[in-house]
Structures are given as C-alpha cells and as structure tokens.
Amino acid sequence: xxxxxxxxxxxxxxxxxxxxxxxxxxxxxxxxxxxxxxxxxxxxxxxxxxxxxxxxxxxxxxxxxxxxxxxxxxxxxxxxxxxxxxxxxxxxxxxxxxxxxxxxxxxxxxxxxxxxxxxxxxxxxxxxxxxxxxxxxxxxxxxxxxxxxxxxxxxxxxxxxxxxxxxxxxxxxxxxxxxxxxxxxxxxxxxxxxxxxxxxxxxxxxxxxxxxxxxxxxxxxxxxxxxxxxxxxxxxxxxxxxxxxxxxxxxxxxxxxxxxxxxxxxxxxxxxxxxxxxxxxxxxxxxxxxxxxxxxxxxxxxxxxxxxxxxxxxxxxxxxxxxxxxxxxxxxxxxxxxxxxxxxxxxxxxxxxxxxxxxxxxxxxxxxxxxxxxxxxxxxxxxxxxxxxxxxxxxxxxxxxxxxxxxxxxxxxxxxxxx
DNA sequence: TCTGGGGTCCTAGGACCC
DNA sequence: TCTGGGGTCCTAGGACCC
Numbered sequence: 369x370x371x372x373x374x375x376x377x378x379x380x381x382x383x384x385x386x387x388x389x390x391x392x393x394x395x396x397x398x399x400x401x402x403x404x405x406x407x408x409x410x411x412x413x414x415x416x417x418x419x420x421x422x423x424x425x426x427x428x429x430x431x432x433x434x435x436x437x438x439x440x441x442x443x444x445x446x447x448x449x450x451x452x453x454x455x456x457x458x459x460x461x462x463x464x465x466x467x468x469x470x471x472x473x474x475x476x477x478x479x480x481x482x483x484x485x486x487x488x489x490x491x492x493x494x495x496x497x498x499x500x501x502x503x504x505x506x507x508x509x510x511x512x513x514x515x516x517x518x519x520x521x522x523x524x525x526x527x528x529x530x531x532x533x534x535x536x537x538x539x540x541x542x543x544x545x546x547x548x549x550x551x552x553x554x555x556x557x558x559x560x561x562x563x564x565x566x567x568x569x570x571x572x573x574x575x576x577x578x579x580x581x582x583x584x585x586x587x588x589x590x591x592x593x594x595x596x597x598x599x600x601x602x603x604x605x606x607x608x609x610x611x612x613x614x615x616x617x618x619x620x621x622x623x624x625x626x627x628x629x630x631x632x633x634x635x636x637x638x639x640x641x642x643x644x645x646x647x648x649x650x651x652x653x654x655x656x657x658x659x660x661x662x663x664x665x666x667x668x669x670x671x672x673x674x675x676x677x678x679x680x681x682x683x684x685x686x687x688x689x690x691x692x693x694x695x696x697x698x699x700x701x702x703x704x705x706x707x708x709x710x711x712x713x714x715x716x717x718x719x720x721x722x723x724x725x726x727x728x729x730x731x732x733x734x735x736x737x738x739x740x741x742x743x744x745x746x747x748x749x750x751x752x753x754x755x756x757x758x759x760x761x762x763x764x765x766x767x768x769x770x771x772x773x774x775x776x777x778x779x780x781x782x783x784x785x786x787x
Numbered sequence: 788t789c790t791g792g793g794g795t796c797c798t799a800g801g802a803c804c805c
Numbered sequence: 806t807c808t809g810g811g812g813t814c815c816t817a818g819g820a821c822c823c
Contacts, residue, residue, distance in 0.1 A: 399791035406791070424789040440791085467794095467823045554821050585797060587820075614793060621788090663790055710792090767789090 369483060369506055369533065370599070371473030372513040373456055373490065375449075376501045376521060378469035379407035382448045383438050385499035386775045386783055394435040398423055401620055401767045402439055439768035447776045451498050459490050464604045472510060474603050484531040491528030504529040507538070510601045511594035514551040515541065515569070535597070542570040542595065552591045557584060569595055609647045609716065615639040616710025620767050622661055624703055629658070630693055634758035636711040637692035641685040642746075644713060645739060650681035650722050652715030654688065656695040661707035672699035680725045681717060684735040685742070688713075689758050 375381060379397040384390045394411035398404065405421045415433050417426055423437075430437055449468045456463050462474035473490075475483060487504045494502050505516025506529070516530040519541065523530075532538055548558035550569050560583065566572050572580075573595045581589045590600040615636040623629065633656060644651055657673035674695050682688065692711050724732065742754045755761060773781040 401789090401791075403789080403791055420790085422790040427789090470823080552821065556820065585820085587797065610794075612794070616792065618791065661790090708791095 369475045369478075369480065369508060370510050370513045370603070371460065371475050371487065372466075372505045372510070372517045373452075373471050373473060373494070374503050374505075374517045375452060375469040376503055377407060377409050378449075378500070379438075379440065379445055380409040380412070381500050382441075382445050383436070383772055384409075385448070386772065387436075390436050394433060395438070396430065396435055397438045397440055398770070399440060401618060402769055403618065406440065437770045439771040441772050441774070443774050443777055444772065448498065448500060451776075452494055452500055452502070455494055455497055456490065459493060460486075462603070462605060465607065472513070472603065473504075473506075474605075475506065480533070483533075484529065487529030487531055488527060495528075502528060506531045506533070508533060508597045509594040509599045511551050511591060512538065512597065515545060515549075518549065538597065539570065542573065543568055545569040547572055550591065550595070552587065557588070609649055609718075610643075611716055612712060612714050613640050613643045613651070613716070614710060614712040615643075616657075616708065616712075618708045619706070622705035622707050624706060626700055626702070629700065629706060629709055630696060630758070631760045631762070632709055633692050633696045633711060634689050634756060634760070636709070637689045638685045638756060638759050640711050640713050641683060641688045641739075642743065644683045644716070645743060648719045649716045650683045650719050651688075651713035652678050652681040652717065653713070654678065654691055654695065655712040655714065656692050656699065657710050657712070658696075658699055658704075658706050659708040660705055664705075667705070670701070670704050672701065674699050677715075680728055680730070680732075681715070681722050682730075682732075682735075683719060684730070684732075684739060685756060686735060686738075687730060689756050693758055 380395040383395055383397065392411070393409075394415055395409040396405050396412045396417060397407040399406045402423050404423055405417055405419065405426065408417055408419070412435055415429065415435070417429065417435075445468060453463065453465050453471055456471050456473065460473045460475060461477060464472040464474070466472055478486065483506050487506050491502050491504050494500060503517045503520035505513040505518070505520065507513040507516045512532060516532040519530045519532070520526045520528060532541060545568055547553055547561050547566050547569055548555075550572070553561070561572065564575075566575065573592060575592070577589060577592060580592045584591075593600050617632065617636070619632070653675060655673055655675045657671065660670045661667065662669060676691055676695050678691065745754050746752065773783075775781060775783050
C-alpha cells in the first residue's frame with residue numbers, strides 16, 4: 369500500500385498557524401510581486417477565486433468579502449514544510465518528499481488491518497505538532513492514493529484519512545471521479561479524453577490499453593494500469609539531484625535599462641550557483657533569457673535567449689556571473705520593453721570527477737575555498753551578506769505589500785504572546 | 788498601473804556511425 | 806527492375822506536476 373500525505377491549502381494554512389484569528393476566514397496567498405493568487409483557503413475557493421487569478425482583477429472581490437491577503441513568504445512555508453516532513457519520517461518506515469506540501473509514505477510491511485488507524489494517527493499528530501491540517505490517502509498505487517487523499521478534502525467526516533483498498537470501493541469512487549482530476553491528466557488530455565466519451569476515471573480504465581498507449585504514450589498506459597490497481601510508479605527512497613536549476617523573475621515594471629537588468633541577471637546567476645553547490649553538482653551549460661511582456665496585446669513580443677556551453681563545468685559564482693553577464697550583453701537589445709529575465713543551468717553532473725582543462729586560467733581550488741567561505745558566511749550571518757560586485761548590494765525589491773513575518777526562522781521576528 | 792516560478796518525462800525526426 | 810540493417814545521440818516540442 370502507498371500513502372500520500374497532502375497538506376490542506378498549505379500556504380494559507382501556514383499563515384493561519386501564526387494568526388489563529390484567520391481560522392474560518394477566507395485567506396489567499398499571492399505570487400511574487402503580488403502578481404496572482406497561488407493559494408486559497410476553502411472559504412476563498414467558495415467565493416469563486418481561482419488559482420492564478422491576477423490580483424488586480426480580484427482585488428475588489430477580496431476586499432468586499434474581507435479576505436485576508438498575504439504576499440508569499442517562502443521562507444516560512446519552506447520551514448513549515450521541513451517540520452511536517454521530518455515528523456512524517458518518524459511515523460512511517462520511509463517517505464518520499466514529492467513537493468513542498470506532499471509526501472508519499474512507504475507502508476510496506478505494515479499490517480493492512482492497522483492502516484486506517486495509522487493514517488488517522490498521522491493526521492492527528494501532524495496537526496497537533498505543526499498546526500497544519502493534512503489529508504492522507506492510502507491505496508494500492510500512488511495514483512489511487514492521490515485520489516483517496518482528494519476524497520478526504522471532499523468529505524470532512526473521513527477525518528483526515530481515507531483508506532481505499534477493496535476493489536468494489538475503488539470502483540465506486542472511480543465511477544464518480546472526473547477524469548480531469550486524475551494525477552497526470554492535464555487540460556489537453558482531459559479535453560481529448562472527453563472527446564472520446566471518457567468522463568470519469570472509471571471510463572478511462574475501460575478503454576483498450578493499445579488505444580491508450582497510442583494516444584497518450586507509455587505515460588498514459590502507466591496511469592491506466594495504476595488506476596486498475598497495478599503499481600507502475602515506484603517509491604523513490606532517496607532524493608535525486610536536479611537536472612536543471614533555474615532562477616527567473618518577472619520585473620515590477622517593463623524596462624530596457626541594461627545596468628538594472630545586468631544586476632538582476634548577476635543575482636540570478638549567484639542564486640543558481642548556490643543551489644548548484646547545495647546539491648554538490650557542477651554545470652556544463654548556462655542559458656540566459658530575456659522576455660517582453662506577453663500580456664501586452666498589440667506590442668511586438670521578443671524572446672532573446674542564448675545557451676552557452678562551458679569548456680570546464682563549474683559551480684563558482686564568479687565564473688557563472690561572468691558568463692551570465694557576457695551572455696546578457698550578447699542578447700540585450702536597447703529599446704525593447706523587457707518584463708522578465710532568467711538564468712538556467714543545465715548539463716549538471718557530480719562535482720567529484722569533473723574533467724579539468726590543462727590550460728584552464730581559473731584556479732579551481734581557490735574558487736572552491738572562496739565559495740565555501742561565502743556560503744558559510746551567508747548561512748550563519750544572513751542571506752546576501754557577501755555578494756559579487758556585479759550583483760550589487762541594492763537588491764531589486766519585490767513588491768510584497770502583505771508579507772507576514774519569518775516566525776520560525778528569525779529570532780527578531782519570533783511570535784510574541786501578550787499576557 | 789497591475790498577470791509567478793520551478794521542475795520532470797516522452798517522442799519523433801534528423802544526423803551520424805559502422 | 807533492382808538500392809541493407811542496426812544502432813546512438815541530440816534537439817525541439819508537447820505533455821504533465823506542484
């Protein structure tokens with residue numbers, strides 16, 4: 369049996385933990401720059417606010433319904449996630465962290481008769497220790513466990529855990545489960561399947577497998593088998609290294625100011641390099657891109673980008689910043705209203721065993737020492753304490769009008785209790 | 788005025804190899 | 806009239822996830 373533990377309305381729930389007056393009130397969390405809605409409490413969902421709605425379009429609706437609005441506080445959400453995940457790790461034999469708010473649970477070797485009680489116990493414990501409400505689904509495959517956890521959200525009387533294992537129960541659920549809500553079915557496939565007369569997950573399991581394979585490749589076939597109770601997606605015991613690392617941002621205003629964009633790109637390169645070192649990898653390729661505002665109708669759209677292949681793979685902020693700025697110089701065109709820029713690192717490999725260049729002008733060993741020192745300073749004394757001159761100390765401020773505090777990671781912002 | 792950010796996997800087709 | 810067989814690697818594009 370596979371378990372899935374999914375935190376309910378995770379970002380909104382994190383905000384509520386430190387502000388209990390929000391319980392029962394609608395809450396939404398906004399993306400970077402307070403751009404659009406990326407998380408909603410149940411009450412906010414009921415008001416008809418959709419995922420991805422631009423903030424400026426729903427502002428009046430939010431105000432008239434006294435919705436609590438927050439800028440995204442990823443430091444807080446990341447720390448709360450870490451707490452939930454480490455708790456889960458203590459309660460089951462193994463876990464696979466799937467996203468910031470979801471973890472698969474390895475339940476092999478546990479007496480099936482006790483799984484329902486275990487699921488409820490986990491949900492209660494996570495709520496008690498972290499304040500975060502979760503939905504736990506337990507079923508014979510990962511795809512079915514996902515469905516089971518969605519049922520928990522739909523039916524509060526399940527009380528946080530749905531153990532779905534008898535074939536007749538599974539059939540009953542699948543017959544009412546919309547195909548578009550199945551894990552792995554996006555908008556395109558949902559439309560295609562509905563065109564084929566497939567409305568529910570059950571309809572899908574009744575299609576001939578050859579047809580599924582032909583229209584949806586092995587990915588669809590795997591899903592078909594998983595829904596029929598045959599596990600095809602295994603349990604990842606150990607977290608795998610990323611194959612791409614990106615840092616990209618939308619600017620608050622359109623700009624063609626080269627110096628400003630250069631500072632941003634240098635900051636993105638440094639952020640990528642930090643993530644790269646954190647997983648002990650080096651990168652062999654770097655892409656820098658610039659985009660104009662895709663929402664401006666009638667304006668010419670431009671996408672400048674260039675992929676640079678590095679002669680020696682590196683994880684040095686200095687090397688990557690230099691490459692990024694040089695690449696930016698190549699693609700930048702004065703007079704274009706740029707709205708977004710980014711740095712993407714690819715061709716990642718393990719740092720041990722890097723092929724060096726005999727004529728390499730860079731002293732790798734010294735760079736390594738310097739990077740270690742910088743990472744240590746920034747880790748212990750606060751982010752951005754040491755930066756490159758290219759990135760500058762003037763941090764391009766994100767528009768975050770409704771930011772909550774770093775209650776759990778900053779002594780100066782720890783919650784105060786009035787007596 | 789104002790519209791996020793970061794990932795993965797699979798397939799088909801072309802270039803190339805022996 | 807008739808033109809082999811078997812493979813790899815790379816890339817772009819399309820699908821998906823949170």
